[in-house]
Amino acid sequence: MARIFSYRRPHPDTQPRYLHSPYASSIKRAPAKPPVYLPQTLSEITGPSFPNVETEVKATDLTRQHHGDPLGERIIVSGRVTDQDGRPLRQALIEIWQANAAGRYLHESDQHQAPLDPNFTGCGHALTDNEGKYRFVTVRPGAYPWGNHYNAWRPAHIHFSLFGPAFATRLVTQMYFPGDPLLPFDPIFNCTADESARNRLISVFDWETTIPSLALGYRFDLVMSGREATPYGALT
Amino acid sequence: MSSNVTTSQTVGPFFSIGLCRSIKQNLVEADVSGERVSIEGRVLDGDGQPVPDAILEIWQANSYGKYAHPEDDQDKPLEANFTGYGRIPTNDAGTFHFSTIKPGPVPDPDGKLQAPHIAVSVFARGLLRRLVTRVYFPDEPANDSDFALKLVEPARRGTLVAKKITGPVGAALEWNVILQGSGETVFFDCGL
Numbered sequence: 001m002a003r004i005f006s007y008r009r010p011h012p013d014t015q016p017r018y019l020h021s022p023y024a025s026s027i028k029r030a031p032a033k034p035p036v037y038l039p040q041t042l043s044e045i046t047g048p049s050f051p052n053v054e055t056e057v058k059a060t061d062l063t064r065q066h067h068g069d070p071l072g073e074r075i076i077v078s079g080r081v082t083d084q085d086g087r088p089l090r091q092a093l094i095e096i097w098q099a100n101a102a103g104r105y106l107h108e109s110d111q112h113q114a115p116l117d118p119n120f121t122g123c124g125h126a127l128t129d130n131e132g133k134y135r136f137v138t139v140r141p142g143a144y145p146w147g148n149h150y151n152a153w154r155p156a157h158i159h160f161s162l163f164g165p166a167f168a169t170r171l172v173t174q175m176y177f178p179g180d181p182l183l184p185f186d187p188i189f190n191c192t193a194d195e196s197a198r199n200r201l202i203s204v205f206d207w208e209t210t211i212p213s214l215a216l217g218y219r220f221d222l223v224m225s226g227r228e229a230t231p232y233g234a235l236t
Numbered sequence: 237m238s239s240n241v242t243t244s245q246t247v248g249p250f251f252s253i254g255l256c257r258s259i260k261q262n263l264v265e266a267d268v269s270g271e272r273v274s275i276e277g278r279v280l281d282g283d284g285q286p287v288p289d290a291i292l293e294i295w296q297a298n299s300y301g302k303y304a305h306p307e308d309d310q311d312k313p314l315e316a317n318f319t320g321y322g323r324i325p326t327n328d329a330g331t332f333h334f335s336t337i338k339p340g341p342v343p344d345p346d347g348k349l350q351a352p353h354i355a356v357s358v359f360a361r362g363l364l365r366r367l368v369t370r371v372y373f374p375d376e377p378a379n380d381s382d383f384a385l386k387l388v389e390p391a392r393r394g395t396l397v398a399k400k401i402t403g404p405v406g407a408a409l410e411w412n413v414i415l416q417g418s419g420e421t422v423f424f425d426c427g428l
Contacts, residue, residue: 004345007427014240015428016364025246025362028282029415035368035425036387042342043355044426046305047295048321053258084238097254105250109289123254159247159254166305167295167355168427170366174245191364192243201243222242225428233345 003233006040007168007225008084013193022187024148039232040168047167050093053127060126062098062138063119070120072101072139074215077158077175077203081132084226088132092224095125095161096136103142103156112145137215143182155182155189164224175220176202241428244365249289251359252325256291261324263294263336265317270299270337274408275371275398278330279360282416286330290360290413294322294334294371296353301340310343338373344383351378351385358413367423371411372397388422395421 018030038044058065063074077096081089099105099122102114106121122141126134141156157174164171176183183189183202192198200223209217247255264272279287297303297320302312304319324334341349351372358367372379374397379385385393398409414421 008238008241009425009427010241015244018364018367020364023246023362023364026364027362028285029287029360029362030364031367031420031423032282032416033420033423035423038368038384038387038424038426039345040426041344041350041383042303042308043295043297043350043353046303046308048319049305082239084241086239095254095257097251099250105253107250107253109249121253123257125254125257159245159251161247161255166307167357170293170357171242171428172244172247172359172366173242174248188246188248188364191245194240194243197240197243200240201245223239225241226238234347 003231004040004042004045005231006228007045007166008228014197016191020187020191023191044168045166047165047169048163049091050127050163051091053093053125055125055127059124060136062122062124062136065121066119068119070100070117070139074137075140076135076137076209076211076215076217077220078133078135078209078217079219079221081128081134081162081222081224083224088128088130089164089224090128090130090132092128092132093125093163094128094134095123096158097123098138098158099141099144101139101142103144114142114144140177148187153182155180155186160222162222162224169225171222171224173222174201177218178202178205244428246361246364247291247359249361251291255323256325258323259325260322261334263318263320263322263334268298268315268318268337272335273338274333274335275411276331276333276408277410277412279326279332279358279413280330280415286326287360287415288326288328288330290330290358291323291325292332293357293359294324294336295355296320296336297339297342299337299340301342303342341378346383348381348383349378351376351382353384365428367415368426369413369421369423370396374398374400374409384424392422395419
């Protein structure tokens with residue numbers, strides 16, 4: 001085996017650059033030198049899989065991880081994970097984490113003046129099904145202040161971490177909510193130059209997955225790298 | 237029709253809620269073959285300050301040079317108790333450590349063997365997308381002819397090669413991640 005079917009590289013400006021000075025934390029952490037172009041090898045087109053991960057109800061329903069119900073607006077977040085050619089990614093591990101409805105994370109570094117919720121931890125995980133679909137039940141996270149600049153507030157968001165088929169396809173992102181007035185002012189949301197790429201981080205309100213008398217539905221589809229059509233490398 | 241890949245966003249400062257459910261710092265079970273190695277280091281920013289809110293993910297072949305993945309069709313043994321995957325957060329001092337085995341060599345695109353290496357993703361507050369790098373091993377003659385190391389200017393190759401040190405429990409390797417500035421670690425563009 002030497003011929004490699006690489007995963008495609010992103011179009012310019014559809015992924016953030018490392019240095020985005022409006023996001024203060026990037027200034028001392030972004031590498032100063034450009035990354036070295038590495039053709040993908042067997043090391044990059046393989047990657048971990050998680051066949052034994054437990055996906056009990058508590059993992060996907062963040063409102064049922066404690067004795068009582070968490071405060072806030074219960075929501076359904078669901079969608080599909082595909083590659084760039086629309087093929088479903090099956091058994092892909094998705095991990096999510098978020099603030100509670102008051103905008104507070106269950107984390108020692110989050111000391112802002114909003115209450116913790118004893119009935120909400122804010123983390124979950126799921127494996128996609130055979131159609132690439134996933135579904136979480138949670139509460140809508142609150143916006144919260146942060147120290148990036150004067151009167152800085154993060155728009156409501158849920159962090160998503162995805163393992164696709166390979167090391168080369170690893171993806172971590174954030175999902176936002178439609179109509180959030182904070183989006184135009186958020187340096188993290190706006191770190192990507194391409195406007196349409198940015199806007200695909202905004203979930204879509206979805207009647208189809210809304211449950212009457214229980215929870216509003218938001219749809220968030222994710223796209224992971226697809227394959228190059230032709231291989232490279234020596235035949236052995 | 238081809239869509240664009242979803243845009244990356246930073247893990248932010250609170251990722252431990254979601255990602256530290258499944259920390260894996262020791263990849264070695266008792267019956268896994270290969271030379272045991274303990275690797276430790278620090279993640280430092282452009283001011284040389286430790287980065288306490290970073291998390292590394294590693295991916296490597298087993299001691300035979302075989303990946304636990306269906307696309308590795310090499311005729312080499314797989315080991316059920318070795319996945320080759322680890323997830324390692326930094327602590328308050330920006331320090332990380334993990335235990336694994338030295339991987340065997342895997343082929344490069346020309347059909348030659350790459351030097352033993354571990355693929356690494358670095359995530360942290362402030363990183364809008366992950367950084368990709370590699371750990372190579374000291375005193376390894378194959379480093380001189382390695383496909384990926386040869387892509388790097390010679391003066392910077394050393395940032396990818398771990399150094400021998402004496403650790404608390406015997407021999408260990410030190411390998412640091414310098415995000416920016418003097419001694420900046422080489423990072424690769426391997427796709428996303």
